[in-house]
Amino acid sequence: MMMLSPTPTKVALVDDHKLFRKGLQELINGFSGYTVWLEAENGKDFIRKLLPESLPAIVVLDISMPVMDGFETARWLQEHYPEVRILALSMSKDDETVLRMLKCGVDGYVLKNADPSELRMALEALESNGSYYASSVGEILKRDLKGTHQTEVELTPREMDFLKLVCQELPYKSMAPVLNISDRAVEATRESLFRKLGAVSKVGLVLYAIKHGIYKVE
Numbered sequence: 001m002m003m004l005s006p007t008p009t010k011v012a013l014v015d016d017h018k019l020f021r022k023g024l025q026e027l028i029n030g031f032s033g034y035t036v037w038l039e040a041e042n043g044k045d046f047i048r049k050l051l052p053e054s055l056p057a058i059v060v061l062d063i064s065m066p067v068m069d070g071f072e073t074a075r076w077l078q079e080h081y082p083e084v085r086i087l088a089l090s091m092s093k094d095d096e097t098v099l100r101m102l103k104c105g106v107d108g109y110v111l112k113n114a115d116p117s118e119l120r121m122a123l124e125a126l127e128s129n130g131s132y133y134a135s136s137v138g139e140i141l142k143r144d145l146k147g148t149h150q151t152e153v154e155l156t157p158r159e160m161d162f163l164k165l166v167c168q169e170l171p172y173k174s175m176a177p178v179l180n181i182s183d184r185a186v187e188a189t190r191e192s193l194f195r196k197l198g199a200v201s202k203v204g205l206v207l208y209a210i211k212h213g214i215y216k217v218e
Helices: 018-029 045-051 070-080 095-103 116-128 137-147 159-167 172-179 183-197 202-211
Strands: 009-013 032-042 060-061 085-090 110-111
Touching: 009 018, 009 045, 009 116, 018 032, 018 116, 032 045, 032 110, 032 183, 045 070, 060 070, 060 116, 070 085, 070 159, 085 172, 095 110, 110 116, 159 172, 159 183, 172 183, 183 202
Parallel strands: 009 032, 009 060, 060 085, 085 110
Antiparallel strands: none
């Protein structure tokens, strides 16, 4: 009996530099289990080409683009297709740009000069636990957390349990049965924690939980 190959993960590329985009397409298509489903030169071009009935699982998104940049595109995706994972791929590594992109809803951030193996690692991490941030981005998040004035925050038992699960790298979509709540309640809890803690990503939640003793690192 012939074994069927698993369906490859669909990836979209949004970058205004055609040569870079073509090189990235060849690289990702060379990764086992991934295929570049569509490519676009800016956010507006991407939206025009996007098919709601056949969405990519991951969008690899540049930041600096004409017509519609990465910030606008990430916000649009968050509003219309929040299930699509967004991996920012950019040369920008200044604190302001990184934090602004995270606030727009990206799930991962990798620098364009990263090794190809890190890009592969990022794609796999987005699929398995929903997020990936280069070490330099993690340092920016730590600095941001230290620089944020934290008043005493009162957390509910559910929010405490939620933070512990985040620290155990459990994907958001898998938390509902563990917490015995609905998927909508999981989203509401996450958004509540983002507001209370001033966090902009899953990494920010993890850092807060560890810093305040909610989760002990063994």
